[in-house]
Amino acid sequence: MTNAPSNLLQLEWPGFDPWRIQAVAHRLSGHPLLQLAALIELGRRLERRGLVRTHSDGASAGTPFNDAPSLHPNARSAADTLGDIRDARAWMSLLNVQTDPVYRQLVDAVLDEASLHTERVDPGMHHRGGWIFISSPHAVTPFHIDKEHNFILQIHGRKRVYVWDHRDTVAVSERARGRFHRMHERDLIRWREELRERAHVFDLEPGQGAYMPSTSPHMVENGDEPSITVSFTYFTDATRREARLHAFRDWLHSGGVPPPPLGRYPRFDRAVAAGAHALVGAHRLAQRLLGRKVAPERAAYAAAHLFGGAPD
Ligand SMILES: [Fe+2]
Structure with missing residues (x-):
């Protein structure tokens, strides 16, 4: 790990509140690992390990998040989809990229830097993860919540990200949140159009992003161009x-x-x-x-089998 900040992320770090949604700027848009040619190769590698999640652009804000791939399937391979992303009418997430040795270095570069600031107010960063989202024009990420804190950063194209406060029980009820934490089910999380009025809205361009605290509800609408977005996620003692x-x-x-x-x-x-x-x-x-193997509570990196979700 490095102790030298390289300003990959730009936030108002002195006042950083880990439970407040906030805007982020970043310097990753030109990173070679986040360009389409590299992502096609990563997609090939991760697909062999079952670490690609995809659905068509038929999914909408109200599609049940967990069921989107089966309700709106995209049958093409990762490489085929990504190589034709402008016309593929698809949404694709490369999952747990921290399990790839090359991409783990990128995850560490960003989260090492973030941890220099977050540890002061939100100690115990663990289960680091990285997720890369490549989507066709106008594809939508259905309304949902995730367990991790999330730096979501726009690399290519434009998208509108709606985020709701993690304490907003109108957006997601306490019962729905509890069921998600206990069983990792999202069946009580229901989209309603009127929720848009309550959201923080980020119109993201390359170089921009947002910080979403753990379990902040969110929904994403892609713009007119293909989009590449990366999320860096982690848990802490508080989460x-x-x-x-x-x-x-x-x-x-x-x-x-x-x-x-x-x-x-x-x-x-x-x-x-x-x-x-x-x-x-x-x-x-x-x-x-009983002699059973117990996974460490604070492993440095998320394990690929843990949730299989997608924090976009
Ligand atoms: Fe998400």
């Missing part, structure tokens, strides 16, 4: 705590004990968080005692 809290609250709800809205009774929230932490610790200890 892990939040995930446990929401998952445990959902477990209470599913057991017939619906918890009060988050924040109404801070002492109750703290007790639930402590209970969730103790339960996870006990479960992990039990697994070890």
Whole structure:
């Protein structure tokens, strides 16, 4: 890891709030690993490992995110699709690019630099990941949430990114968020056109981007040109705590004990968080005692099999 900032990302770092949606500028648009020819080769490599997610431009804001590839299939290979992206009428994500040795260096270059600033206010960066999105004109990423903090950076073309606050229970209810954290299901996350009025809207051009805190709902509409976008993602100690809290609250709800809205009774929230932490610790200890392999909670990089989602 390097300690020398190279200003790949430009934010108002001194006032950085890890739970606030904010604009980002970057210097990655000309990076050789993010040009189409290199991405076609990366697509070939990742496709062999099942690390490509794709659907057609038939998907809309309201398409269930998890089901978009099966509801609107794109049957062409990664190389065929990417080589013809202007006319392919497709959306494609190259998943977990940090598992590729060449692209891991890019993920580290960006997140090493970010961590010099984020660790001060949001310590424990782990499960680093990289995701590259190549899409045809007017393709849409359906409305959804992801677990990671996300620097989403526009490399080529233009797109409009809608982002909602992670505490916006009108956009995504607490129950939907809890179910996502507990079961990684997004079936209670539902798009409505009127949500557009509540969103932060970023009209991104190359060199621009946004920071989206963990579980900020988002939806993306591509412009008139093919688009290349890259996301650098990570978890922190705080995102892990939040995930446990929401998952445990959902477990209470599913057991017939619906918890009060988050924040109404801070002492109750703290007790639930402590209970969730103790339960996870006990479960992990039990697994070890049974001789089972337990993945480290703070691995440096995300594992390709973890979620199979796509933080675009
Ligand atoms: Fe996403």
